[in-house]
Amino acid sequence: MLKIARGRMSIWAVTGAFLFMIVQVISSLNLPSLTANIVNNGVAKGDINYIWRVGAEMVAFALLSVLAAVGNVFLAARTSQSLGQKLRSDIYRKVIGFSNDEFDQVETSSLITRTTNDVVQIQNVAMMALRMMIMAPIMLIGASVLAYSKNHQLTLIFLIVLPLLAIFIGIVMRFAVPLFRAMQSKTDRINLVFREGLTGVRVIRAFRRDKFEQGRFETANQDYTHNAVKVYSIMAVMLPIMTLMMSATNIGITWFGAKLIGDFSMPVGNLIAFMTYAAQILMSFMMLAMVFVFIPRAQASALRIQEVLSLEPTITDQPEPATLPTDFDHSELTYQNVDYRYRGAENRALTDIDFSAKSGQTVAIIGGTGSGKTSLVSLLPRFYDVESGKITLNGTDIRQFSQHDLRDAVSFVPQTAILFTGTVRENMQYGAPDASDEAIWHALEIARADGFIKSEDGLETRVEQGGGNFSGGQRQRLAIARALVKDAAVYVFDDSFSALDFKTDAELRAELREDSRIQNRIVVIVAQRIATVADADLILVLDNGKLVGKGTHAQLKANNAVYQEIMDSQLKEGEGEQHE
């Protein structure tokens, strides 16, 4: 936890909080002694002046104690809140820099819990630390010494009470701490089920799995609640037993104190002070116990956060990256004996991929489901890095470029179209913030998205969360347009045309060929349909991660068994006729 706090908490604020706390504790410790003095020297001797003088002193100390407490709480709250803010920013910055590989390692729902709930745990304990963790030990020692100075014999009571209290707290912690630790993973589970339920709501309804999903959520919810009820029940038992122990101690002190007063071996004022010190000793002991109960939970949270913060991105930039030419009209892309295997996977997703393309050429990738098409194109913007072999752009290994420059040179349309909340214009300017309205409309026209945008509010049309107010095909067209607005050396369309009808698919590709900018760039199209790939300059046929065919439509149609098989299956469905 210290690792998490280091550098994220202002040393000045922590010192300030510490100093305020010391002032508060010293003032509070002074009050019972002054009460004893008033009783012993003022009340007992009838010295009104003394009572006024010491009374004024008490008021001053009480005020000082309140002011110091306010100062401490202010600094503690500020420091712990800013610790939370810095942690959230650091986690977000780290996560945004993750490659797909790291995302595969930590679930998204867990990342959300870590950024919210876990950070709150740390924040609470930081607040507690700046108040109780400093206050309790000073108060415990100070009050013990002062109580001892008031009467040695009575102090013996603590030799019985404190070990009893320690044993009791130990037993409580033994049961409560594991339950507290489990709270975070149970919160993760709730978030996971909730998130899946929300994102998959249509599928859930379509398959009438509402009840099942509700049950799944209930199980996670109940599991969390049972855990929380158990842990808070233990805490609830703790409080009355503690109070009982405190009352028993008071009775003991009064009993033995009365005897000592009767024997004239202790003044009355000392007994009053002793009782207050006893309360302070027990209170600080309880505070320490609370801290020890909450620290393990926060420690678990700190470990979960540290796990994210220390996750080293597998994809990093060279210390001195190569410069990527900005003349996108003269580019050359090559894959040289590229192999790739997902983390932990037994088999390679791609084996020995070898091809090249120049500006002005279209490469199409076709293959069955799971044949490695998405994996192949994901290597280009370095969502993942090759296992062996290399990918070059203009003769330089893409790992030599900075990720920023490389991704500037690649415009990517992922398989699932993702749009962001805002306007169409904002979404279109996502990769090209300075794009003019004219350029945006041009891209929308190519992507055949201009029609439905015009019929709404034009570029001001609202895009709701995830593009939910558009159909799947419309979302896909907008995602294509967004990629076209951006100027790039390579345009990658990962199965982006499958949501379009045959006619629109053909029109869109024709527009791409005719566009004065795009026609001088490299275009990579991943597709399932023969019709979509037929007019590409180079078609790659993938099967089980291997390149089983490479050539034009005419060549592959003539001599590639896998390609012929795909053609035949689509001809049977009446789709292949489109290119015949």
Ligand SMILES: Nc1ncnc2c1ncn2[C@@H]1O[C@H](COP(=O)(O)OP(=O)(O)OP(=O)(O)O)[C@@H](O)[C@H]1O
């Ligand atoms: N993140 C991942 N972690 C582990 N294995 C993966 C991951 N993504 C894909 N794979 C595996 O890699 C192989 C190739 O998957 P890929 O997504 O590249 O296929 P694809 O040809 O694009 O399929 P589709 O046409 O269904 O989109 C599959 O066997 C898949 O199970």
